[in-house]
Amino acid sequence: MKWYHHIACFFAGVFIVNGLPHFIHGLEGDAFPTPFADPPGTGLSSPVVNMMWALVNFGLSAWLLRVGRVSFQKNWTWILLLMGISATGLMMSYLAPTVLELYKNSKTY
Numbered sequence: 001m002k003w004y005h006h007i008a009c010f011f012a013g014v015f016i017v018n019g020l021p022h023f024i025h026g027l028e029g030d031a032f033p034t035p036f037a038d039p040p041g042t043g044l045s046s047p048v049v050n051m052m053w054a055l056v057n058f059g060l061s062a063w064l065l066r067v068g069r070v071s072f073q074k075n076w077t078w079i080l081l082l083m084g085i086s087a088t089g090l091m092m093s094y095l096a097p098t099v100l101e102l103y104k105n106s107k108t109y
Contacts, residue, residue: 001069001076008068009077012061013084017092019057026051 025032026047034053037043045053070077 001074005068005077006080008064009070009080010084010087012064012068012070013081013086014088015057015061015064017085017088019054019061021092022050022057023054026054 022032022034029047031044031046032050033041033043034045034049035041036049036053037045068077068080070081
């Protein structure tokens with residue numbers, strides 16, 4: 001495997017985890033922060049924008065999984081994918097109280 005296959009596997013996991021909260025809030029019909037909100041990252045975006053942002057994240061992760069050549073025969077690809085998932089999940093759980101506080105205090109939809 002080349003060096004960029006490793007990076008692609010890791011970031012595929014990052015984009016999978018990043019898309020999940022946007023997908024869930026989009027399905028529930030809730031507003032949730034996205035990079036397109038005003039102000040970016042703290043304002044709330046509509047459920048449609050969240051669903052579209054989730055689909056972009058999932059599309060990028062699918063493309064990165066293909067670039068990273070993830071397969072069951074290559075254990076390192078799965079380990080790197082899980083490392084990306086774990087790192088992003090831990091970071092998001094650490095930052096969740098801050099985001100939830102901003103989410104509760106925001107008055108714009």
